[in-house]
Amino acid sequence: MTQVSETRAARRSWQDIRDEIHSRVLSRRYKPGDKLPRDEDIAEELGCARSTVQRAMQDLNDAGIVERKRKSGTQVRPDPVTRATLDIPITRVEVEARGARYGYQMLARGHEMTPPPVASAFGLSAPEEMLHIEALHLADDAPFILEDRWVSLGTCPEIVDVDLSVQSANEWLVMHKPYDLMDLRFYAVNANGEMAARLNVSEGAALLVIERSTWIGKRPITTVRSVTTPGYQLLTGS
């Protein structure tokens, strides 16, 4: 409270207000499930505009610390979650960030009808002809990620003219086909015979798989299953 009184005279940014409210949650002055005072009352107590409190609360809401509801106001999240932001870069950038030389091999490319798991990942009611690409990303000439990708010819007709033996579909799509909806899933698999051969690992090795599907305006763009190599870790933090 001393701090509040001392700084009340100064103009307070929404970040200051956010930090003050966050510190009250951290110190358990506001506990999980507690209803917070009204924005107006916090604004008056902390000597700032109501819009400043609103901006701060928006940020705390986005961070999963409080929950804002139109009718019932703001409460400290009753069931706190561990919330993290995850950035997955283009694979070339990821390899180069590790100080390794990036390499890329297209293994197969063709037009095929989507098999059921792919149609299901996109939520298609019927199979569609799409571009199917298998490719290997390398770090210092060693296999790094094996990707199995399907690209919609409806949203990406230009891709048929791209030389995907030189530029990866990963990179081309990220640069040319922004999405507005994405599904992302992580799981572990035991390497099957094909994965083991492609990635030069023992059959049965535990591999982290990252699956990603993207859409624009509800139309599918691409779905990709990226199989990583042993020791691969996905890191994030707050």
Place this chain on the structure above:
Amino acid sequence: MTQVSETRAARRSWQDIRDEIHSRVLSRRYKPGDKLPRDEDIAEELGCARSTVQRAMQDLNDAGIVERKRKSGTQVRPDPVTRATLDIPITRVEVEARGARYGYQMLARGHEMTPPPVASAFGLSAPEEMLHIEALHLADDAPFILEDRWVSLGTCPEIVDVDLSVQSANEWLVMHKPYDLMDLRFYAVNANGEMAARLNVSEGAALLVIERSTWIGKRPITTVRSVTTPGYQLLTGS
């Protein structure tokens, strides 16, 4: 542009402005690496306050779509990343959300000196005595997650009085020990003999591991390695 002219008369929210700029990025009117017009110029073009543009840009920056820099203004991210927000709930809540009955077994509890990997996860320069807990979370009586956890007695002295055979340390810590810093990592392992026995899976099965370490004011709270069961998927999206 028609839309802009039609709506210029109405008062536009920061969300409207954000969506307009985002749609220009999606349509490649603003391309990766492009410098955006100054906030003032966008405000004038779109007929809104400069602070509304600033709020919109902040949101697009947080979403990884543009990059704001104090000196050089705003640009479309030149190396787009796949950015996702990941929420990891309390394990009990996760099990119940699947419609299963939650169960919990404490397997071991004791005060021990931190082994090197734990000291290293926390960034400790010397080993410390901490509370070490091994526990099993169950879904409908079947093993769901095996957790190996270390809790700092410095930041969590009260935990020695908590009956962790009834309430999981996961739940107690989430409710009582908020953190301000977190490290999160995901990787795959082949089940070793102990994991296989505890989780009732075959030795060698591929398992997704989630490791999490938290701090408050740079002091360690807890580090936990959660080994999931075959088929477990972590999902997220945008």
